[in-house]
Amino acid sequence: MFADIMKYKELLYFLVHKEVRIRYRNSIFGFLWTLLEPLGLMAIYALVFGEILNKNLVKAYPLFILMGLIPWTFFNNTLRRGTKALSGNVSLIKKVYFPREIFPITILLANLVNFVPAFILVFVIAMFTPGLHLQWYQLIYLPGALLLQCLFTLACTFLVSVLNVYYRDVEFIVNLMLRAWMYLCPIIYPVSLLGASKSDLVREFAWLYFLNPMAVIISMYHGIFYPKEAVTKIPPSMIIFVIILSLLLLVFSWWIFKRLNRRVGEVI
Amino acid sequence: MDAIVVENLTKHFRKAYDKTLKGFFISVAKRESRYEEFVALNNVSFSVKKGESYAIIGKNGAGKSTLFKVLSGIISPDSGEVQMNGKVAPLIELGAGLSRDLTGAENIRLNCAIFGLSKARIRDVYDSIVEFSELEDFIDTPVKFYSSGMKSRLGFAIAIHVDAEIILIDEVLAVGDKDFKKKCYTKMEELRNEGKTLVVVSHSLKPLRRICDRALLLEKGEVKDIGSIDEILDKYESEKPKKKKTKGA
Ligand SMILES: Nc1ncnc2c1ncn2[C@@H]1O[C@H](COP(=O)(O)OP(=O)(O)OP(=O)(O)O)[C@@H](O)[C@H]1O
Ligand SMILES: [Mg+2]
Numbered sequence: 079m080f081a082d083i084m085k086y087k088e089l090l091y092f093l094v095h096k097e098v099r100i101r102y103r104n105s106i107f108g109f110l111w112t113l114l115e116p117l118g119l120m121a122i123y124a125l126v127f128g129e130i131l132n133k134n135l136v137k138a139y140p141l142f143i144l145m146g147l148i149p150w151t152f153f154n155n156t157l158r159r160g161t162k163a164l165s166g167n168v169s170l171i172k173k174v175y176f177p178r179e180i181f182p183i184t185i186l187l188a189n190l191v192n193f194v195p196a197f198i199l200v201f202v203i204a205m206f207t208p209g210l211h212l213q214w215y216q217l218i219y220l221p222g223a224l225l226l227q228c229l230f231t232l233a234c235t236f237l238v239s240v241l242n243v244y245y246r247d248v249e250f251i252v253n254l255m256l257r258a259w260m261y262l263c264p265i266i267y268p269v270s271l272l273g274a275s276k277s278d279l280v281r282e283f284a285w286l287y288f289l290n291p292m293a294v295i296i297s298m299y300h301g302i303f304y305p306k307e308a309v310t311k312i313p314p315s316m317i318i319f320v321i322i323l324s325l326l327l328l329v330f331s332w333w334i335f336k337r338l339n340r341r342v343g344e345v346i
Numbered sequence: 347m348d349a350i351v352v353e354n355l356t357k358h359f360r361k362a363y364d365k366t367l368k369g370f371f372i373s374v375a376k377r378e379s380r381y382e383e384f385v386a387l388n389n390v391s392f393s394v395k396k397g398e399s400y401a402i403i404g405k406n407g408a409g410k411s412t413l414f415k416v417l418s419g420i421i422s423p424d425s426g427e428v429q430m431n432g433k434v435a436p437l438i439e440l441g442a443g444l445s446r447d448l449t450g451a452e453n454i455r456l457n458c459a460i461f462g463l464s465k466a467r468i469r470d471v472y473d474s475i476v477e478f479s480e481l482e483d484f485i486d487t488p489v490k491f492y493s494s495g496m497k498s499r500l501g502f503a504i505a506i507h508v509d510a511e512i513i514l515i516d517e518v519l520a521v522g523d524k525d526f527k528k529k530c531y532t533k534m535e536e537l538r539n540e541g542k543t544l545v546v547v548s549h550s551l552k553p554l555r556r557i558c559d560r561a562l563l564l565e566k567g568e569v570k571d572i573g574s575i576d577e578i579l580d581k582y583e584s585e586k587p588k589k590k591k592t593k594g595a
Contacts, residue, residue: 096452167445170445340422343422
C-alpha cells in the first residue's frame with residue numbers, strides 16, 4: 079500500500095503544495111489565516127466563557143483554549159476539506175487514473191503543514207507565560223499525540239471522502255457532527271472538570287467521555303502545560319484503547335475506501 | 347507482442363436514478379428495481395499490436411469513451427480482461443485531466459507528476475510542452491479561462507511528452523483549429539514511426555485513414571466489425587448517410 083503511494087511522491091508533494099496555496103489564494107492575510115482562525119475562535123470562547131459566564135476554569139484560560147483549539151482545528155479542517163477530497167476533484171478523477179488514496183492523504187498533509195507552525199507558536203507563547211511550566215517529561219506524549227491524531231484523522235477522512243461521492247448528505251452530516259464533537263472534547267473546559275462535577279450524571283458517565291479519541295488526543299497535548307488538568311486524569315487503559323481503535327478504524331476505512339473506490343469513476 | 351489485449355469486456359452502468367429518500371420510497375412502493383442496468387460495453391474483445399495505430403469509431407453513445415475509461419483504469423469492468431503492456435497516457439474527452447483552478451504551467455507539472463515523471467524529467471519536457479501547445483502567453487492563466495481549443499492543445503501536448511508507450515486520444519482534436527490539427531496529425535504519424543501505440547477515437551474520418559492501420563467499429567457497446575482502416579471506414583461511411591437497413595456484414 080505505501081510502496082504504491084511512494085511511487086507518486088512527486089505528485090503528492092505537488093498536490094499538498096497546491097492545496098496549501100490554493101486555500102489562501104485571493105485572500106489578503108494568506109497563510110496567516112491558519113493562526114487567525116483559531117485565534118478568532120479563542121477570542122470568542124474566552125469572552126463568552128471566561129468573561130461573560132465568568133468561568134476561568136484554568137490558569138491562563140485563553141491559552142488553554144488555544145492549546146486544544148489548534149489540534150482541534152487540524153482535525154476539523156481536515157475532515158471538512160476531506161469530505162470533498164474526491165468529489166471536489168471530478169475533472170481529474172474522470173480523466174486520468176492514479177491511486178485515489180492520494181486525495182485524502184493530500185488533505186491530511188496540507189492541514190498538517192498548517193497545524194505545525196501554529197502549534198509551535200502557541201507552544202512558544204506558553205513557555206513564556208508566567209504561571210505555566212513546561213512539563214518536560216510530558217513531552218514524550220507530543221509525538222505520540224501527533225501520530226495518533228494523524229492516524230485517526232486519516233481514517234475518518236478516508237471514510238467520509240469516499241462516502242461523499244455516493245451520498246452528498248455526508249457533507250452535511252459531517253459539518254453538523256463536528257460541531258457537537260467539539261463540545262465533547264476538552265477545549266473550553268479541562269477534563270479535570272468531569273471528575274469534580276457536581277452533577278452525578280456527569281461523574282457516572284465520565285469514563286464514556288474518553289471513548290472519544292479526540293478527547294484523549296487533545297488531553298495529551300494539554301498535558302504538556304496543564305498536567306493536573308489533563309492527561310493524568312485519563313485512565314491509561316483508555317489511551318491504549320484509543321490507539322487500538324484508531325488502528326482498527328484505519329484498516330476498516332481503508333478497506334471500505336478500496337471497495338467503494340471501484341465505482342467512484344462512474345458515479346462521481 | 348500486443349500492446350493492448352481486451353477479452354470479453356463487459357460493463358454495465360446503473361442508469362441514474364432518483365437517489366433521494368423520496369425517490370427511494372417511490373421506487374419501493376412501485377416495486378421497481380432501483381437500479382436500471384444499462385449495457386455500455388458488451389463482450390468486447392480486440393487487441394492492438396505494439397506500434398500500431400488503431401481507430402475506434404461508432405456513433406454517439408456507442409461506448410467509445412467508456413472503453414477508453416476502462417482501458418485507462420478510471421472505471422473498472424464488470425467482467426473480462428484488460429491487459430495494457432506499457433505506460434498509458436489517456437486523453438479522454440475535452441479538458442483531459444486538467445484541473446480548472448490551476449494555471450497552465452501548474453497543470454503541466456501536475457500531469458507530468460501523475461504520469462510518474464521525476465522532477466528533473468519534468469523540467470526537461472516542460473519547455474517542449476509549452477512550445478508544442480503554443481500557449482506561451484497564457485501559461486500562467488488558470489485553465490478555467492482557457493478556450494476549449496486551448497485546453498485540447500495543452501492536453502495533447504502533455505500526453506505526447508510523458509514518455510507513454512500507449513496513447514489514447516478521444517475526440518480532443520475536434521476543437522483544435524486547422525493548423526493545430528495538422529500539426530497533431532503530423533505528430534501522430536511521427537509517434538507511430540517511433541513505435542508508439544496510438545488508439546484514436548474520432549468523428550472526423552478522413553485523417554484517420556492517413557494515421558491508422560486498423561479500425562474497430564463499435565455499435566451500442568458491441569464490436570460490430572474489425573478490419574483494416576479503409577475497409578471499415580468504407581463500410582461505415584456507406585451505411586451512414588442512407589438510413590436503409592444495410593446491415594449485412
Ligand atoms: N458514468 C456513467 N453512468 C451511467 N451511464 C454512463 C456513464 N458514462 C457513460 N454512460 C452511458 O454509456 C453510453 C456510452 O457513452 P460513451 O461516453 O462511452 O459514448 P461515446 O461512444 O464516447 O459517444 P460520443 O461519440 O458522443 O463521445 C452512453 O449511453 C452513456 O449515457
Ligand atoms: Mg465520447
